[in-house]
Amino acid sequence: MASSTTRKWLVGCGLGCGGMIVLAIAGPILFGLVLTRPMDRALDVQKELVKQYGETAAWTPPAGPPSPERLEAFLAVRRAVVPQCAKFTEARENFARMDKMGKDSDKPAKGELMRAVAKVSGTVFGMIGDIAELHRLRDEALLAQHMGLGEYTWLYTLAFQSWLGNRVSETDDTSHTSRAQDEGEEHARDRQLKMMTGLVRRHADALAKAGQATEAAAWLAEAERMERAEDPAPFSAAGLPAAWVAAFTARGDDLRAAWCAPMSEFDLSEVKKSGISYHVN
Numbered sequence: 047m048a049s050s051t052t053r054k055w056l057v058g059c060g061l062g063c064g065g066m067i068v069l070a071i072a073g074p075i076l077f078g079l080v081l082t083r084p085m086d087r088a089l090d091v092q093k094e095l096v097k098q099y100g101e102t103a104a105w106t107p108p109a110g111p112p113s114p115e116r117l118e119a120f121l122a123v124r125r126a127v128v129p130q131c132a133k134f135t136e137a138r139e140n141f142a143r144m145d146k147m148g149k150d151s152d153k154p155a156k157g158e159l160m161r162a163v164a165k166v167s168g169t170v171f172g173m174i175g176d177i178a179e180l181h182r183l184r185d186e187a188l189l190a191q192h193m194g195l196g197e198y199t200w201l202y203t204l205a206f207q208s209w210l211g212n213r214v215s216e217t218d219d220t221s222h223t224s225r226a227q228d229e230g231e232e233h234a235r236d237r238q239l240k241m242m243t244g245l246v247r248r249h250a251d252a253l254a255k256a257g258q259a260t261e262a263a264a265w266l267a268e269a270e271r272m273e274r275a276e277d278p279a280p281f282s283a284a285g286l287p288a289a290w291v292a293a294f295t296a297r298g299d300d301l302r303a304a305w306c307a308p309m310s311e312f313d314l315s316e317v318k319k320s321g322i323s324y325h326v327n
Contacts, residue, residue, distance in 0.1 A: 084178035085324045089317045091185040095195065099188075102241055102316075105196020107249040109256035111293040112201055119191035120201045121297065124304035126187035127313075131306035133176045138308040177312050177326055184313075199314050200245050203238065205301050207279035208286050209294045212305055234311045237327065239278040241314075243269050246280050261287070 099105070112120070188198055206212045246269040253262035264287070268280050281287070286294075294301060306313075318325040 082324075084175045084182075085317060085319070088178040088181040088185070089319055089324075091182050091189070092317055095185045095188055099194025100196065102195040102199050103244055105194055105200070105245070105248075106252055107197075107200050107245055109249070109252040109258060111287075111290045114293075114296070116193075116197070117201070117293060117297055119193050120198065120205070121300050121304060122191050123184060123187040123193065123198060127180055127183050127309075128304055128306060130176060130180050130183065131309050134173075134180075134306065134308040134312075137173050137176070178317070180309065180312055181315070181317055181326070195314075195316070196245065199238070199241055202314060203242055203279060204286065204290065205294050206305050206310075208281050209291065210301065210305065211282070212307065212310070233327065234315065235278055236276075238314060239272065239276060242278045242280065243272050246272065 184198075185195075188194065246265055250262045250265040250269065253259075253265060265280070271283070272278065272280060275283075277283075285291070312326065315326050318327065
């Protein structure tokens with residue numbers, strides 16, 4: 047059926063499958079400038095960021111909510127990447143239209159199908175550059191704000207998901223998302239869950255060392271709940287502690303304006319390179 051063909055075609059393009067973009071550059075003369083250079087630039091900036099601030103999984107949150115200065119630094123990073131939102135929004139709409147076409151009819155008109163395939167083909171290759179650009183802009187802004195990916199992941203999750211209630215990735219109509227999108231979102235959620243439970247446990251340790259035993263116990267219990275529920279957002283069930291709510295409420299309008307649902311699958315991802323293949327996960 048056309049719907050099955052559509053989803054297989056999208057997965058075959060390597061976009062969003064299991065949360066990874068795999069760019070096996072088999073024809074370097076044709077694709078080198080278009081595909082590898084943006085990814086290489088993003089990877090270079092990411093390496094510098096990790097060199098200065100360490101891996102995400104190695105960062106330890108401080109014993110308390112973010113200061114106004116650190117929250118402003120986070121918002122400065124978001125302001126640097128939010129202009130990319132329009133490109134990701136358009137791409138998601140193109141994929142949704144293609145998948146909807148397959149679900150609505152077993153035999154769409156040949157010309158209509160070819161136009162849709164051509165448009166999505168352009169979207170796939172365009173998104174490769176867009177994702178690379180998102181990573182480069184994010185990591186350059188993080189360097190400018192003296193913030194590593196660990197702190198960024200921490201504030202992103204607690205502000206956008208725990209406080210505002212957004213998901214890792216969300217659409218208005220999930221009935222027309224592709225299998226590739228669904229798998230990509232699941233992978234992003236699993237990766238974030240692993241990162242965040244580690245960060246929450248280290249935050250609990252920091253609270254304990256600061257003599258805040260009650261608060262430490264609450265965060266440790268939350269890490270255990272997250273693992274049981276496979277929920278990457280701390281306190282999504284009971285609500286954040288009051289001090290955190292107060293910190294985010296003070297910048298509530300700015301935080302709401304800094305969220306982009308279609309881009310969220312890639313907001314916390316990293317670029318990896320293996321031989322002539324690139325992975326974004």
